[in-house]
Amino acid sequence: MDTRRVTGAGMAILVAVVLGGCDSGDESVPTPGLEARGTVLTTVKPKRQNLSNQISLSGSVTINPVFGIVAPADGELRWLDKKPSTTAAVRPKWVATVWDDNGDPRKVMIPKDSILAGRLMDDRTDVTTGMPIVSARHSGYGIVAEIDSAQAYRVSGAVTDVRAQIKNGPGPFGCTALGTIAALPAGTIPEPPPVTTTPAPGASGAPPEVAAPEGEQADEGGSDGSEATGMRLVCIPPAGVKLINGASVTLQVVTAKASKVLVLPVEAVAGTQGKGKVDIVGANQQRRTVDVVLGLTDGKVVQIRSGLKGDETIAVPGPDLPAAAPGADGGDPNGKGPNG
Secondary structure (H helix, E strand, C coil): CHHHHHHHHHHHHHHHHHHHHHHHHHHCCCCCCCCCCCCCCCEECCEEEEEEEEEEEEEEEEECCEEEEECCCCEEEEECCCCCCCCCCCCCEEEEEEEECCCCEEEEEECCCEEEEEECCCCCCEECCCCEEEEEEECCEEEEEECCHHHHHHHCCCCCEEEEEECCCCCCEECEEECECCCECCEECCCCCCCECCCCCCCCCCCCCCECCHHHCCCCCCCCCECCECCEEEEECCCCCCCCCCCEEEEEEEEEEEEEEEEEEHHHCECCCCEEEEEEECCCCCEEEEEEEEEEECCCEEEEEECCCCCCCEECCCCCCCCCCCCCCCCCCCCCCCCC
16 A cells, blocks of 8 residues: 555656646747848749739719810810700710910810710810810710729720620620719809890991890700719720610720730839839848839739849838928928828
8 A cells, every 4th residue: 555655646746747847848948039120031023924904893884974075285275165965966076175385276076976064174274184174975875983092093094995794794895985084073064155146237327136036045955064073984885785774884994005024013112103112132131222113003013114124132012102201291290200
């Protein structure tokens, strides 16, 4: 009996020693070392590939959609004195002229099958190229896709190709884009001037005032103008495609294409709209920020037009954008940045 008791006590002590040894070993594991501050852990090499600026938009079939037409040049806008019409133009219709800086007239046209919906600028206003100046209303079915601000600059270039697929319906089919994607202010159509006639002088030699006959009053159709719109893409499907008002549509929009261009992942680049910066990683694993000129993007990679040879090692993520200058809009009046 005594031997068994001693043996049991010895086993208990042995278990305690083993458990204690495990705890001791865990406490002695060192903390993993950290890389020196500024060391780059993720890098990428530029590569060449075909690239298209393509995005997907959600839209719907709409009756008589409104779209905007932009100024063809910098200059002064002059409106033509024409009666507003309630019938669609059978051919492109001249509605205004922009006299450019060289004194040359540039016609502003609304397309076939559309109606003037409103003037977005006053007569004799100075306008710039690409500024929306006219709203027009397509007569019949169209497809409208609303665009948010995150997509705006990717669609702002010339739309080269639009493909549409109606949910559980026809498609895919080509869809002709109309006008600009820019948001439009409310369009107005001023009241037409009164129609008067000048008869032969009366006995007194002075021409009497004569009211215009009712039948000669200007057509006031569309005088209410057009409502303001957000950013939107409007396109017209080909004839023969069966459309139902309100049906959901997916649009694939291509704004530009390029072949075998130098690209980097978007995460490696800071900046948009042509100008950007990247960090080149040197032999000592330290960053050096350089300027690059940007081109197309598909949302995953971005074209590098110039600034790199193509054999550099680039850090991911890219450099931080510089803080706003003291006193700049949105900055702290005391000159402090957003991080204090």
